[in-house]
Amino acid sequence: MNVSIIAIGDELLLGNVVDTNTPFMASLIDAAGWQLVHSCQVHDDPCDILFAVKEAMRRSDVVLTTGGLGPTKDDITKQVLCEFFGGKLVHDASVAANVERIFAERGLPMNALTASQAMVPSSCTVIPNASGTAPVMWFERDGKVLVSMPGVPREMRYTFTREVLPRLHSLIANTEHPTLHRFFLLEGISESAVDTKLSGEECPAELRDIHKAYLPQPGYLKIRLDHTDNDTLAKAAQQFEQLMGQYIFAREDVKPAEALIDTLRARSMTVSTAESCTGGNIAHLITSIAGSSAVFNGSVVSYSNDMKINVLGVPAEMIAENGAVSTPVAAAMADGAARLAHTHCSVATSGIAGPGGATPGKPVGTVCIAVKTPSGTHSDTYRFTGNRAEVIERASVKALILLLRALK
């Protein structure tokens, strides 16, 4: 089954907002075994929307649109869909009741704008939207389907997963073989080096011929193997493991923090962080994962030398002698965090995220990372490329992977 996505909204084409709705739906479409063949972003403009709808209905069986339904957008999308699918805008009692319920819950007064949300094309079936006021509309024509959803990510995610996906599943007796996937997370090897190995003579035929996706992430490389037959996929995955084992740090489509938490939990171990240049981002990556409180006790972000000395217990003379960005200071920070937070393990960072702060011999991107486990504390200096956000993210991910490897 072929699917197209149309994201509607001036804000998407002005660069004020990143379209996260499309990748969210894309991964669920892929997981269902369907093919997303095209996605686009168009203005809140009747001609642009109509052209995109016509094109998408031509190239695919199902068209998903997001956005263009807000109370301040003049409901352009509803007018266009009415024009394309026929009929006229009519008042829908269920949508009106939903809008009233939500405004009553939030203690807000109804106004003419929000009341107009209850007008929907007569040619559509309205799907309940428990998460917001905008109607979700299902249209059918010539055996094809178009579903119009709100653009607010929280509402789109709620209605897509709870209402739209189940209806698409039951609509289509899906006789296609879904594509199965295996994921590997690698660190310390480039995309082209992996590809050279996987297309070379020493690579077994199953692995060489299987479809692969290379998905570079900040600080590591995600690789996906695809096949419809589970045995073929398992064999290729085993061969991949043999060829690439030394670079693999996880074997699931997880974030590095998730892989670390799983490992710590399996060992009944706890972790803390002491962060200078990463500024709390390692703690944030860990605590973004539900259940992290089972292994994570806490963190000290020591942006000032004062915090390093008086809270983490780094000797002042050590900083004076080596500088704050040094391997002994990072190691003392890691030890300090584990002592304060009473944890088995810890990671610490001290470096120069940029754009300022570089000193001779320590350019922007220089980060000392220390890892403490029950078998000792190890500290080393790394160099990361990119802007401030990239240096912070890469140094954070490196620290997580270093601890994960130290525990294996």
Place this chain on the structure above:
Amino acid sequence: MNVSIIAIGDELLLGNVVDTNTPFMASLIDAAGWQLVHSCQVHDDPCDILFAVKEAMRRSDVVLTTGGLGPTKDDITKQVLCEFFGGKLVHDASVAANVERIFAERGLPMNALTASQAMVPSSCTVIPNASGTAPVMWFERDGKVLVSMPGVPREMRYTFTREVLPRLHSLIANTEHPTLHRFFLLEGISESAVDTKLSGEECPAELRDIHKAYLPQPGYLKIRLDHTDNDTLAKAAQQFEQLMGQYIFAREDVKPAEALIDTLRARSMTVSTAESCTGGNIAHLITSIAGSSAVFNGSVVSYSNDMKINVLGVPAEMIAENGAVSTPVAAAMADGAARLAHTHCSVATSGIAGPGGATPGKPVGTVCIAVKTPSGTHSDTYRFTGNRAEVIERASVKALILLLRALK
């Protein structure tokens, strides 16, 4: 000048990667006074790419493509562009030298794949790419331009800002009047309530008639006023200020953390954080801003009660009596952070980010936030909606805005 963007890559349509390249270019195109009329994502498939290129060349003066150039992608994009613009693939010495330089710098051996990157269509002008191995290619036809850039965000950003944008500026004697913008950040009012006020009778005509964009962000609302005439824009902005003043917390297109840092810097004040449920994210938001070290000393992430008691100095009996998620504990955490980090101000959070952890009377999303300034510490309980990531982000932003307002 009309612009279209084509982002090429299977990964974009499988949902493995969020396309951040398009919004990055979109905001710079808007800032230049040009119009981005369409953007789309297509597979690494010759037919899909060719169709998208034809369509984009028809509807716009400049077409920007990203991706489809990596060493493992078989250079499909180069073949398609060669077919569309004519000519054949030829070896380019400057690209080859660049690839060799980068591999030498990284200490990696050259391989056949990377060497093939030096093949480019004879119909293009090669633009230097100092940030990576993929060539940047500039094509012209019938007075229109197509530029093909790498898809790796770091390389795209570098080449687009340093090489492509200046060339577009000098190519086009831009006689159009660029659209000017004014930004306001609001908190405590809904999008539809703002729109009702701005379209009502009591709204002055200039403000009512000016083009506005509503850009909801996690935890606040960004509003943009647009006009080509600076005086008209200034007048509408002044009227907006009078009507909405109580909700406005910033008057620039900045992040809340940036607005807070600017205010603290102007007052020669410093800040620290004590975070439980936000897990270091407030510190991360602050330290993501270059120059934050001038006002930010550090943070304690106290995920365990032990850290709250022994590091932040929260009385154990206070936790036993009120629970960790309570206004007195949040206030004691804020005071503890300011004491430890020697700062004038601090914020603290203690709450339930979910999905687990709810207790009777304290559902998921309940967060106590304390704000300390030189005039005292104030602590209150808030309720945030959404999943774990959304609760963390909204509570973090709320804490930053609360401190900002307390300082005004």
